Amino acid sequence: MRDRRSGYGECPNEEGCPVEYTLDVIGGKWKGVLLYHMIEGPIRFNEFRRICPTITQRMLTLQLRELEEDGIVNREVYPQVPPKVEYSLSEFGSTLVPIILEMKTWGEKHKKLSSIAAR
Amino acid sequence: MRDRRSGYGECPNEEGCPVEYTLDVIGGKWKGVLLYHMIEGPIRFNEFRRICPTITQRMLTLQLRELEEDGIVNREVYPQVPPKVEYSLSEFGSTLVPIILEMKTWGEKHKKLSSIAAR
DNA sequence: TTCAATAGTATACAAATTGATACTAGATCA
């Protein structure tokens, strides 16, 4: 549902489900996690890779590009060698922080509980 | 990342990202939307279909089954013909409501703005 | 001089997720 013109936007059945709209923006497989790690401040490409070692370079690139296209993250390139590129939440992206923090809170609470239950 | 034993759970790099954990539970393509429509109370299979006409029967079944497996929704079958099956948030599922409501709030606000911007 | 580091791109392929369509049973309605 990436293409907003053929997906959500065209469906005229009602005025559109707000949750569906939100998921259209942050519903990518890794987007929530990436946004989470940007809350603290700008972060570099390879820092992401170290923090989430299970995401591949390709996926990281793709998800960051989509977030950039949607105006959620800013990408700043420093003309250095070796290259330095920093990703950070845009002003618009910052409006998503409450959602991400609710996810963090829930995860912290129930991750703990499920690891206890697993004993 | 459905299989918690091979996905999130096995990765021992740190104690695990809470947002990743949360997305492991509600990250399915339609789960957020389905949970949202259950907030108001129990809802039947075909009611979901009418409310979200773009979800296929198959996907609806699959996503509801996963939510059920994870203890997030209750499925109640009424022995009638034609059949009646109601889905509702479990007590555990209700702990996710704050996340869903944040998504709703955000969607309502920015859906409006983007439809204005589109003129 | 060769190696490491950075932030990627390119390519090929495998696996997982999602979608489209047709089909089912049994009661009720016309």
Place this chain on the structure above:
DNA sequence: TGATCTAGTATCAATTTGTATACTATTGAA
């Protein structure tokens, strides 16, 4: 008698996501 309703299955196709590997340019360090 045949159509309609419900809550699904079954099967196959298409899309998305993931894996693996090789490659780029430039600087600085060993």
